[in-house]
Amino acid sequence: MNAPVTPPRPVALGQSHVSAGNALELRGITKMFGALAAISDVTLSVRPGERRAVLGSNGAGKTTLFNCITGDFLPTTGLIRFFGEDVTTFPPHERIRRGLRRTYQISSLFAGLSVIDNVYLACRGVSRNRFSLIRPRRDDALVHAAETLVEAVHLTAEKDRLVGELAYGQQRQLEIALALSGAPRFILFDEPAAGLSPTERRDLVSILTTLPTHIGYIIIEHDMDVALRVVESVTMMHNGRIFKEGRPEEIEDDPEVQELYLGGGHE
Amino acid sequence: MAMTDQAPRFVNRADQKLWFERIPAPWWALAVVLVFLPVVANSFWLFQVMGWTFILGMIGLSLMFLAGYGGMVSLLQMTVAGVAGYMVAILGTSGTVTVSLGLVWWIVIPAAFLIAALFATISGALAVRTEGIYTIMITLAIAAAFFYFTRQNYTIFNGYSGFNLVLPPQLFGVNWREPVPFYYLSLVLAALSYGAVVYVSRSPFGLALQGVRDNPRRMAALGFNVTAHRVAAYALASVFASAGGILLVWQNAQIAPGTIGMSAAIDVLVVAVVGGMRRPLGPFIGAFIYVLLQVFSPDILGFFGFSAERFKLIIGLGFLAVVLFSPDGVLGLWDRWRARRRQQGGQAGGGVA
Amino acid sequence: MDDIIKRNPLRSLIIAILIAVFLWLVFAPWPPELVAKWGRKQIFLNALLGGITLGALYFLVAAGFTLIFGLMRVVNLAHGSLFLLGGYLGYEISSLTGSWFIAFPVVFLVVGLLGLLMQRFIFSKMEGEELRQTLVSIGISIVLADLMLWLWGGQSYSILAPGFLTGPMELPIINSINASTGATNWLRYPAVRVWILIAAIVIGVAMWLVLNRTALGMLIRAGVDDREMLAASGVRIQLVFLAVFGFGAGLAGMAGIIGGTFQSLSPGEDTRFLLASLVVVIVGGMGSIVGAAIGSLIIGVTEQMGFVYAPTYSVVFTFLIMAAVLAFRPQGLLGARR
Numbered sequence: 001m002n003a004p005v006t007p008p009r010p011v012a013l014g015q016s017h018v019s020a021g022n023a024l025e026l027r028g029i030t031k032m033f034g035a036l037a038a039i040s041d042v043t044l045s046v047r048p049g050e051r052r053a054v055l056g057s058n059g060a061g062k063t064t065l066f067n068c069i070t071g072d073f074l075p076t077t078g079l080i081r082f083f084g085e086d087v088t089t090f091p092p093h094e095r096i097r098r099g100l101r102r103t104y105q106i107s108s109l110f111a112g113l114s115v116i117d118n119v120y121l122a123c124r125g126v127s128r129n130r131f132s133l134i135r136p137r138r139d140d141a142l143v144h145a146a147e148t149l150v151e152a153v154h155l156t157a158e159k160d161r162l163v164g165e166l167a168y169g170q171q172r173q174l175e176i177a178l179a180l181s182g183a184p185r186f187i188l189f190d191e192p193a194a195g196l197s198p199t200e201r202r203d204l205v206s207i208l209t210t211l212p213t214h215i216g217y218i219i220i221e222h223d224m225d226v227a228l229r230v231v232e233s234v235t236m237m238h239n240g241r242i243f244k245e246g247r248p249e250e251i252e253d254d255p256e257v258q259e260l261y262l263g264g265g266h267e
Numbered sequence: 268m269a270m271t272d273q274a275p276r277f278v279n280r281a282d283q284k285l286w287f288e289r290i291p292a293p294w295w296a297l298a299v300v301l302v303f304l305p306v307v308a309n310s311f312w313l314f315q316v317m318g319w320t321f322i323l324g325m326i327g328l329s330l331m332f333l334a335g336y337g338g339m340v341s342l343l344q345m346t347v348a349g350v351a352g353y354m355v356a357i358l359g360t361s362g363t364v365t366v367s368l369g370l371v372w373w374i375v376i377p378a379a380f381l382i383a384a385l386f387a388t389i390s391g392a393l394a395v396r397t398e399g400i401y402t403i404m405i406t407l408a409i410a411a412a413f414f415y416f417t418r419q420n421y422t423i424f425n426g427y428s429g430f431n432l433v434l435p436p437q438l439f440g441v442n443w444r445e446p447v448p449f450y451y452l453s454l455v456l457a458a459l460s461y462g463a464v465v466y467v468s469r470s471p472f473g474l475a476l477q478g479v480r481d482n483p484r485r486m487a488a489l490g491f492n493v494t495a496h497r498v499a500a501y502a503l504a505s506v507f508a509s510a511g512g513i514l515l516v517w518q519n520a521q522i523a524p525g526t527i528g529m530s531a532a533i534d535v536l537v538v539a540v541v542g543g544m545r546r547p548l549g550p551f552i553g554a555f556i557y558v559l560l561q562v563f564s565p566d567i568l569g570f571f572g573f574s575a576e577r578f579k580l581i582i583g584l585g586f587l588a589v590v591l592f593s594p595d596g597v598l599g600l601w602d603r604w605r606a607r608r609r610q611q612g613g614q615a616g617g618g619v620a
Numbered sequence: 621m622d623d624i625i626k627r628n629p630l631r632s633l634i635i636a637i638l639i640a641v642f643l644w645l646v647f648a649p650w651p652p653e654l655v656a657k658w659g660r661k662q663i664f665l666n667a668l669l670g671g672i673t674l675g676a677l678y679f680l681v682a683a684g685f686t687l688i689f690g691l692m693r694v695v696n697l698a699h700g701s702l703f704l705l706g707g708y709l710g711y712e713i714s715s716l717t718g719s720w721f722i723a724f725p726v727v728f729l730v731v732g733l734l735g736l737l738m739q740r741f742i743f744s745k746m747e748g749e750e751l752r753q754t755l756v757s758i759g760i761s762i763v764l765a766d767l768m769l770w771l772w773g774g775q776s777y778s779i780l781a782p783g784f785l786t787g788p789m790e791l792p793i794i795n796s797i798n799a800s801t802g803a804t805n806w807l808r809y810p811a812v813r814v815w816i817l818i819a820a821i822v823i824g825v826a827m828w829l830v831l832n833r834t835a836l837g838m839l840i841r842a843g844v845d846d847r848e849m850l851a852a853s854g855v856r857i858q859l860v861f862l863a864v865f866g867f868g869a870g871l872a873g874m875a876g877i878i879g880g881t882f883q884s885l886s887p888g889e890d891t892r893f894l895l896a897s898l899v900v901v902i903v904g905g906m907g908s909i910v911g912a913a914i915g916s917l918i919i920g921v922t923e924q925m926g927f928v929y930a931p932t933y934s935v936v937f938t939f940l941i942m943a944a945v946l947a948f949r950p951q952g953l954l955g956a957r958r
Contacts, residue, residue, distance in 0.1 A: 070488065096490035108488075110481035113474065121478045124471050125489030131499060132471045178489070340751060393943055396950040400695050400750040401906075404898050405946065407697075411895045412939035419932050529891045533758060540755060577770065583762030590755045591742075 021084050023048040023186050023216050024069065029078035031064055038064040039240040041078075048083070048185070050216045053227040055251070056237035062220045063105060065237075066188045070102050071095050083185065097126050099185030103175040103192055105220075111164035115155055118163055119146040119177050126182030145181070153177040153207060169200040176207060180215075187217040193226045205229055228252060301454055310446035316562060318449055318518055320554045321457035325511035327538040327550025329504040332464050335544045336473060337500045338480035341394065343406040345535045346413050347387045347505045348512025349527030353417070353424060354379035355433060355513050356522050362432030363425050372436035376513065383509040384502050391501025395494055398483075410532045418524040429523025433516050444517060453514050457551070460507040464547040467503070476500050530579075537586045543596030552597055557582070647793060665793060665807055667928040668921065673813040673882070675920025676820035680875035681893050682900040682912045683827060684868025690907020691843050691864050693750055694743050697757040699872055700894025701764035706731045706873025707880035707889070708768060711777045714877075720782045723877050728870040735869020736862055743865075744858060761890065769887050776886035779877060785812040816878050823871070824913055831909060840864060899938060903945045905955025914953060 022045040029042040039061035046052055054062050067073040069080060071092040080088045087095050110118050123142045124130055136143050150159050153173040158166060163174065172192060179187050189208075193201050201223065208230040211217075221227035228234070228248040236244040236257055244257060251257055305313055330344045359375040361367040370378075394405045417424040435443040435452075443452055467473040475496055478486045483493045516522045525531075534557070542553025564578040593600050646668070650661040658664060685699045709730060710723040717723075738760065746752050788808040831837035839860055879885065879893070896919065904915025919938055926934030945952060 072484075072488075092487050093490045093492060096488060102488065104485075108482060108485045110478045110485070112481045113477055117474055117477075121474055121486075121491075122489050124475065125486070125491050129471060130475060130491060131496070133467050133473075133503075135466060135470045182490070340754075393946050396946045400693070400754060401902075403697075403751075403754055404695060404902060408895060408898045408902060408942060409939070411891075412935055412942075415935040416939075419935060421932070529895075533762065536755075536758065537762075577766065579762060579766040580770075583759055583766060586762065587756065587759035590752060590759055594752055 022046060022081070023050065023083055024218075025079075025081040026065075026069070027079040027081075029065070029068055029075045029080065031061075031068055031073055032076045037240055039068070039237075042237075042240075042242055044235060044242065046186075046216055046218065048216055049214050050233065051231045052216075052218050052233045052235060053231040053248070054218055054220050054235045054237060055224075055227065059239075060237040061240040062237055063190060064240075066102060066190055066218075066220065069095075069188060070100065093125075096182075099183060100188075101179040101182075101184040101186070102188035103179045103190055105190040105194065107168075107171040107175055109163045109171060109174060109178070112162065114160050114162055115166070115174060116146055116150055116159040118174060119149050119181060122146075122178040122181035123149075149177045149180055152180065154203060169196050172196060172200070173203070173207070176204075180211075184215055187215060189217055189219040189221070191220050191222065193221055193223045201226055224252070305447045305450060313450040314446040314518070316558055318446075318453050318514075320551065320558045321453035322511045322514045322518065323535070323538055323554035323557060324551035325457050325460050325507050325514075326535050327542065327554055328460055328464060328547055329506075329508035329511070330535055330539045331544050331547060331550045332504045332507065333500055334539065335546070335549075336468060336476045336480060337497060339394070339402045339497060339500070340536070341391075341406045341501070341504075342403060342532045342536060343387070343390055343394070343410050343501075344504065344508045345532040346390075346410040346527050347383050347508040348515060349413070349417075349522070350386045351379045351383035351505075351509035351512035352433075352516035352522045352526065353430075354382050355516050356430035357423065359433070361430040363428075363430050366423070366425050367430065372438070379513060380506065380509045383512070384505045387505035387508070388498060388502045391498045394501070395497040407529075407532070410527070411529060414524055414528055417527070424524075427524065429521060429526070431521035433520055433522060435517040444520070449518065453518075456510050456514065460510060461547050461551070464507070468547075472496070472499070472503075534582075537582060539596075541586060541589050541596050543598030545595055546598055549596055549598045556597070560585070662807070663928060666809075667924045669809055669813070671921030671924035672917065673817050673920070674924055675917040676817045677875060677879055677882075678893075678896045678900050678920050679820055679824060679913050679916035680878065681872050682897040682904075682916055683824070683909060684871040685897040686901045686904070686907055686912045687840075687864055687909065688868045689901065691840055692739075692743070692747075692861055693753075694739075694865075695750070695754045695757065696738075696743075696868075697754060697894060698738070698761040698764060699757075699868075699897055700890035700892070701761045701768070702731050702735065702869050702872040703876045703879065703893045704768060704885060704887075704890040705734070705764060706876030707779070707885040708772050708777070708876070709873070710877030711779050711880055711885065714779055720779070720785075720877075720881075723779075724874050727873045727877055731873025731876075732866040732870030736866040738869075739862055739865035744861065761894075765887065765890055768890075772885075774887055776884040777880060778884045779880040781812045781881050785815055787811060789814060810882075813882055816882065819878075824909070827909055836860075836863075899942050901952070902942055903952060905952025908952070908954045911952055911954030 024044075024046045026042055026044040030040045031038045042061075042065060054065065056062055064073065068075045068078075071087070071090055071094075074089065078088070079086065082095065082098055082100060085098065087098070110121065113121070120136075120142060123145050127142060147156075147159070150156055153176050155170060155173055155177065158170060163171065166174065172195070176189075176192060179189070192208075193204055196204060205226055208217075208219075219227060219231060228251075231248060234246055234248055234251040235242055236251065244251065244254065246254070304317065308317070326344050326348045329347070330341060333344075334340045355375055356363075357366060358368050358370050358378055359372065360369045390406070390409050393409065394402050397405065417429070418427055420426060437443075441448050443449055468477070475486065475491055478489075478491070479493050479496050486496075487493050515526070519526070538553040538557050539550045540553070541556060542551065543549030560581060561578060564581055568574065568577050568581075589596055593603075595602070645664065650658075655661065681699065681703050685696065688694055688696055688699075706727045710727045713723040713726050714720045742756055742760075743753050746756070787810070789811040790806045791809055791814070793807040829837075831841055843857065843860060875893075876885070879889065883889075900912055900915040900919050902915075903918060904911030904913070918941060922937050922941060923934060926937040930937070949955075
């Protein structure tokens with residue numbers, strides 16, 4: 001049932017998948033809210049195609065880190081490179097057009113539009129003719145891409161329903177479809193499993209593990225069963241700082257981690 | 268008041284039909300009635316009632332486009348219509364020969380559309396600097412500023428008295444102010460505007476606009492320039508308002524600051540809200556109700572022993588009733604009635620549509 | 621203050637020079653060249669003072685509007701109707717009782733009560749639905765406007781001020797110096813306007829003190845900043861809302877008496893004052909009393925100056941100020957970015 005996702009072919013952007021160095025590189029990122037440092041001096045690099053989990057208790061600064069990477073917040077200090085390009089001060093839509101994607105912890109969709117329209121918009125966002133007044137034809141490449149993505153997240157049966165009417169788990173799946181639209185090169189998943197049933201979690205794992213291999217991602221996730229099964233490396237954060245990096249097995253067995261994180265009062 | 272749209276979705280391959288097969292029967296019936304109305308209706312109904320309904324409906328439609336699809340409730344649409352109307356009077360011919368330039372119609376009309384679009388774009392760019400409920404306040408303030416300006420300025424807008432004897436061009440030897448030609452002219456323009464809004468709502472731009480309405484932050488995160496989309500929506504909506512505004516000048520044969528005053532701006536909102544701002548048909552229904560009330564209220568009020576001036580009281584109370592009890596307007600009532608009937612009809616299927 | 625000057629030496633200098641020039645224009649006798657260029661000093665002073673007193677009146681209307689918006693997020697577009705209703709009621713009461721003063725408390729109570737009823741039975745029922753509340757307030761304003769037209773007709777009314785307030789009073793500002801005798805000619809200005817200005821300042825300062833120095837004020841300001849927090853803290857927020865709505869409405873009503881005294885009351889004044897309030901709060905910043913004061917002053921003075929020196933374009937100046945604020949500081953001069 002899980003055919004590997006064929007990513008919709010890039011529409012507009014010139015593709016330079018072969019890029020020397022890292023997909024994402026953070027150098028000394030600090031974000032202050034007033035006098036409070038939400039994250040301090042985070043340095044992190046992720047290779048193209050690498051899949052990494054960022055773990056840590058609530059308030060460790062994980063979502064703030066995502067917001068800095070996507071450009072929702074400008075970091076107070078530090079440097080962000082995306083496939084070698086300095087994007088530190090770019091507005092969000094410029095980063096998106098370069099192949100960065102994210103999902104949101106709380107579903108952030110278009111409730112008044114249908115499932116297929118949601119995905120279509122996401123595909124449209126990184127293509128040309130965003131202001132076109134001409135309706136897409138049925139054989140339009142983007143319509144086709146959107147339909148493929150809807151299928152990839154197992155929502156074909158619901159594609160004409162309004163998103164506001166979908167069940168919670170289905171909305172989470174749609175979040176992922178939106179993140180896969182266009183030609184993503186790197187995705188940030190913000191707690192994709194939160195609130196999902198065990199069946200839906202299995203579905204999620206299968207979606208994540210069958211992503212095309214050139215797409216790397218960072219996942220924030222509290223459910224270790226999900227997180228450690230879909231990544232090859234783990235970064236632990238605590239109080240806004242990175243305190244450990246390693247492979248999933250190492251992290252799982254690390255006594256310090258177990259004390260700090262697994263005992264550390266998360267849900 | 269959630270303004271969700273119920274536009275048709277992508278059509279399945281299974282039910283691919285020719286375009287005219289997809290139009291439901293009631294629409295054909297409505298089209299037949301409208302096309303053959305001049306056979307039975309007198310000129311008062313054609314010119315005053317229906318002509319005015321189409322005009323008010325088109326201006327309301329431009330508000331519906333901004334509010335229903337873009338989530339921006341603009342009180343500026345009557346002003347945009349007024350700018351187009353004023354331009355027809357100023358650039359074309361009118362009784363005020365000292366001001367009017369007397370250019371030919373094929374320059375005047377495109378120029379009127381362009382200048383109105385420019386006005387709408389600049390005002391829109393100001394209005395979208397803030398969000399939500401501020402839009403109403405800012406657009407109301409801009410509308411008021413333009414109203415007072417036309418009243419004070421005599422060199423361009425001829426001040427308080429405005430322009431009279433503004434007549435449509437005698438194209439094809441037809442006097443377009445005659446009831447039947449004017450009826451068909453306004454019918455065709457209204458139908459075109461309606462069709463354009465329905466069509467655009469499914470275009471990339473229209474979908475993006477609805478995306479901006481539902482979740483502007485996410486739209487930015489998908490790579491859309493939200494501000495540009497909002498401003499472009501003001502520009503596009505100006506086309507429908509301008510068409511209505513030009514027809515309005517021709518219908519009244521005059522334009523003055525009173526045409527674009529505050530109460531006129533509010534009337535457009537009343538029309539759109541009463542009809543329903545979720546769908547393009549709403550403003551036309553609202554306009555029809557409004558015009559009927561306006562035209563027949565003297566008789567009704569007289570019957571109950573009130574003065575004909577109390578028309579505004581009826582409008583105000585009716586508007587309050589709609590906002591308080593059916594925020595989606597008359598179309599919302601109709602939807603609910605149909606949903607209930609469907610539920611009663613097919614009791615086995617418990618799903619609420 | 622010192623900090624600001626040190627950080628922006630150039631800007632501070634320019635502002636200081638502008639203030640000095642302004643003070644000189646107001647207090648010094650004008651040299652003939654300036655008179656030749658700008659007209660008599662008295663025209664300038666009258667426009668300026670007229671603008672300030674108009675600003676005072678705008679402030680009384682806009683203060684309630686901005687407070688209601690700041691706290692409850694209700695854009696009450698019926699606020700202008702409350703102003704006009706207050707004016708008409710004030711006219712009736714003062715001509716019935718023969719006392720100008722008695723009209724104020726009565727109108728404050730009656731119009732305030734109307735505001736309370738609107739909040740209690742209408743706006744509180746649709747909390748959070750901003751658009752619907754605004755639409756309802758538009759409906760109310762249409763109905764009120766027509767009821768007032770029904771009761772008071774289309775003619776205009778003026779409220780007579782009590783004897784000791786009529787006539788001019790001398791202000792310590794030099795109007796001109798008689799060239800031959802050398803006698804100083806002091807500026808004479810209608811007393812009622814001066815008293816209105818003083819009253820507006822007193823009310824403004826009192827509101828500021830209540831907001832900044834009392835427990836109730838703390839509650840209201842906390843509510844403006846974070847409504848959820850206030851609601852969660854167990855305060856009976858609905859009572860605070862009622863109090864603010866009633867006070868704002870009553871203030872608009874009293875402003876109606878003042879407006880009827882130094883200008884006149886007629887249909888259409890409701891929209892005029894509603895729009896003035898809108899522009900004032902857009903310029904000054906939503907929810908800020910000090911912002912409303914500054915906005916009122918700017919708009920009042922601009923309007924009068926424009927009216928005197930460029931009558932056909934006076935609206936344009938007001939509008940340009942609003943547009944400039946929206947373009948460069950959309951939250952208003954003193955508004956908090958939300």
